[in-house]
Amino acid sequence: MIMIKMNKFPAIIILVILSGCSSSASVQLTNEFPQVLAKPKPLSAAVVFEPSFATYVAKPNSKTMIDIGAAQVRLLRNAFAGLFSKLEFVASREEITAENAMVIIPSVREVQVSTPSDNYLNVFEVWIKYNLDLETVDGEAIDSWFMPAYGKTPDAFMASKGEAIEEASIIALRDAGAKLMLDFYRIPAVNNWVAEEQRRVRTSTAQQTQAQVDLEPEAQTNRQLVDAQQANSTEASK
Amino acid sequence: MKTSSKLIAIILSTVLAGCTATTTIDEYRPTGEPIELNAGEKVVVLGRRDAGHYETDREFIGCVGKRMTGADIGVLPEQVFIDAIYPWFEPRTAPKGLPRLKRLMQDTSIKAEVDKLDVRYLVWLDGSTETLDSGGSISCAIGPGGGGCFGFAQWDKLSVYEAIVWDLQDLTEKGRLRVDSEGTSYLIGAVAPIPFLTPVKSDACSSLGNQLKGFFTTQPASPQ
Numbered sequence: 001m002i003m004i005k006m007n008k009f010p011a012i013i014i015l016v017i018l019s020g021c022s023s024s025a026s027v028q029l030t031n032e033f034p035q036v037l038a039k040p041k042p043l044s045a046a047v048v049f050e051p052s053f054a055t056y057v058a059k060p061n062s063k064t065m066i067d068i069g070a071a072q073v074r075l076l077r078n079a080f081a082g083l084f085s086k087l088e089f090v091a092s093r094e095e096i097t098a099e100n101a102m103v104i105i106p107s108v109r110e111v112q113v114s115t116p117s118d119n120y121l122n123v124f125e126v127w128i129k130y131n132l133d134l135e136t137v138d139g140e141a142i143d144s145w146f147m148p149a150y151g152k153t154p155d156a157f158m159a160s161k162g163e164a165i166e167e168a169s170i171i172a173l174r175d176a177g178a179k180l181m182l183d184f185y186r187i188p189a190v191n192n193w194v195a196e197e198q199r200r201v202r203t204s205t206a207q208q209t210q211a212q213v214d215l216e217p218e219a220q221t222n223r224q225l226v227d228a229q230q231a232n233s234t235e236a237s238k
Numbered sequence: 239m240k241t242s243s244k245l246i247a248i249i250l251s252t253v254l255a256g257c258t259a260t261t262t263i264d265e266y267r268p269t270g271e272p273i274e275l276n277a278g279e280k281v282v283v284l285g286r287r288d289a290g291h292y293e294t295d296r297e298f299i300g301c302v303g304k305r306m307t308g309a310d311i312g313v314l315p316e317q318v319f320i321d322a323i324y325p326w327f328e329p330r331t332a333p334k335g336l337p338r339l340k341r342l343m344q345d346t347s348i349k350a351e352v353d354k355l356d357v358r359y360l361v362w363l364d365g366s367t368e369t370l371d372s373g374g375s376i377s378c379a380i381g382p383g384g385g386g387c388f389g390f391a392q393w394d395k396l397s398v399y400e401a402i403v404w405d406l407q408d409l410t411e412k413g414r415l416r417v418d419s420e421g422t423s424y425l426i427g428a429v430a431p432i433p434f435l436t437p438v439k440s441d442a443c444s445s446l447g448n449q450l451k452g453f454f455t456t457q458p459a460s461p462q
Contacts, residue, residue, distance in 0.1 A: 037324060037347055037351055039347060123291070175328060181325050
């Protein structure tokens with residue numbers, strides 16, 4: 001019995017060592033992302049996180065699996081909050097209730113991973129290639145924007161491949177947020193939409209003001225009539 | 239017998255003497271005056287991560303920050319600062335020069351956040367530690383009767399880091415530091431592997447941290 005235990009101990013040690021040397025990695029991103037420090041424009045948007053996007057699991061190669069679905073939703077929620085003052089997050093296009101909003105449908109085109117054995121550098125790299133389909137509420141296409149994000153982390157002695165890829169994926173997601181904040185309003189089609197939307201808001205506000213001004217004399221006449229009626233009724237009661 | 243012990247002692251002392259890093263520090267400051275750091279004001283040490291083939295590792299940044307932390311210097315952790323200003327100090331968006339920093343600080347929300355954190359100085363660290371050359375060979379074997387390692391291996395490591403100090407109030411550069419640290423490590427396989435490691439990176443960290451600490455202490459300028 002003692003002999004069996006003695007044999008099991010080195011076997012366990014060897015197994016632990018060998019599992020540390022395993023070249024496969026399965027990663028789930030559970031971290032939180034910071035709020036963006038930016039003043040949003042007074043515009044509204046509806047972001048559609050389709051189930052395929054919200055539960056996306058990347059398989060860049062046969063040995064690597066990265067569950068980025070929930071993390072990318074958390075990140076984009078924060079990032080879009082720094083771009084639009086009115087936001088609606090929905091799971092499908094049919095659920096949108098906002099009027100005159102930009103409809104944004106993000107999707108993942110591809111995820112790529114590169115390890116030190118691939119790139120001959122002491123870094124793990126992750127690329128996440130996003131696509132943002134931008135439409136009006138009526139379904140008219142504004143643009144389809146390709147948004148690549150990149151993250152890398154240095155190779156550390158005795159650190160596992162999974163940890164390194166997780167770290168690089170988090171950096172890539174943070175980079176996606178940075179890219180969005182930096183470049184979203186620089187997209188010519190988005191810029192045109194913003195200008196058009198601001199023109200529409202101005203026109204609508206001007207029309208409302210004009211309508212109020214037009215209604216003002218009529219309201220004044222109505223008030224005078226009511227006052228006169230009240231005075232007549234008071235005199236009659238006397 | 240005596241001769242063999244002497245020989246072993248000579249070999250060991252030679253190997254151990256080789257396990258020290260050679261560190262050189264270059265310093266540049268526009269003026270000889272120490273950098274003023276008022277009570278409550280903090281310094282933040284940030285790593286440059288925009289280079290393609292290397293990355294200034296967080297462990298080194300943390301090490302320099304720890305070295306600088308003293309009774310009169312408050313050091314804000316790197317991640318706290320980067321998260322508070324997100325996304326303006328990410329590898330893609332971080333200012334590489336003073337003109338960009340000036341533009342960034344014109345944004346009232348960013349300026350307010352920096353003021354809220356009481357960060358007065360920003361220290362950019364850029365560099366890495368690389369293995370330059372390696373030689374020798376060591377082989378290990380394990381069998382039912384036992385195992386062991388035999389052979390000799392050596393490798394040279396070089397740490398090169400540059401630090402740039404920016405004043406977030408005046409939006410000026412206050413000084414630069416460059417540290418080069420080089421050393422050779424050995425691994426002797428005599429049944430058990432015996433490592434003689436030269437702490438190249440650790441030496442670079444302590445030298446850089448101590449020198450940066452000297453930047454901020456209010457010492458009178460030495461007469462030229």
